[in-house]
Amino acid sequence: LQCETDFVAKNEEFIALTQLILDAAIDHKPETLEDLLNIQLPNGTVSQLIMDKIGATGEKMELGYFEHISAPSVVSYIHMGNKLATLVGFNKEEVAEDIAKDVAMQVAAMNPISVTPDTIPAEVKEKELEIAREKAREAGKPENLLDRIAEGALQKFYKESTLLQQEYVKDNKLTIDQYLKQNNKDLTVTVFKRVSLNA
Structure with missing residues (x-):
């Protein structure tokens, strides 16, 4: 739930409304933002409650982001x-709390775009390859080496942009995948979401 000022964001009634919306989302498991806004609560729909709060504060509010994931442990x-x-x-289902938090903090700090290279859209991969080819061409590299250079650049992109291949921020000798495996050989991340109100 977004508002315009820190004064409102720190207001107890605003915080209570955000908690009410969160509880409604957990209880009703909506699939979309529209579904969430239409959840009927004792005092009206989520959308109506937000409108009521806008009327009470005089400040624009918007439920700008809604993300949900399903996994054995979240x-x-x-x-x-x-x-x-x-x-x-x-x-x-059983993931040590410190390990889970470390990985969630990694997502916040490093902003990966995907869990693994397999889940990166083909058009993103092709764009990265084309950028790398063009850089190599501008650097005067021979045409017959451009594809190999681009493939190397794509592998570097994966290490920077996919969660499981990223260097662990607390120990750069490990990837996130290695960090998880040293704690439980079968443990992995299946999905993540990251929401930033600044970008």
């Missing part, structure tokens, strides 16, 4: 200032 992380949040789903 952890959330909210960064200081409440402007950045992550959800991370794991393939196991």
Whole structure:
């Protein structure tokens, strides 16, 4: 739930409304933002409650983001200032809290675009390859090496942009996948979401 000022964001009634919306989302499991806004609560729909709060405060409010994930275990992380949040789903029900939080913080800090290279859209991969080819061409590299150079650049992109291949921020000798495996050989991330109110 977004508002215009910190004064309203820190107001107890605003915080209570956000908690009410969160509880409604957990109870009703809506699939879309529209579904969430239409959930009927004792005092009206979520949308009506937001409109009522706008009327009471005189400040624009909007439920700008709605993300949900399903996994055997889900952890959330909210960064200081409440402007950045992550959800991370794991393939196991039992995940040590510190490990789960570390991975959720990794998503917040490093902003991966995908869990693995397999889940990156083909058009994103092709764009990265084309950028790498063009850079190599501008650097005067021979045409017959451009594809190989581009493939190397794509592998680097995967290491920077896919969660499981990223260097673990607390120990750059490990990837996130290695960090998970040293704690439980079968543990992995299945899905994540990252929401930033700044971008």
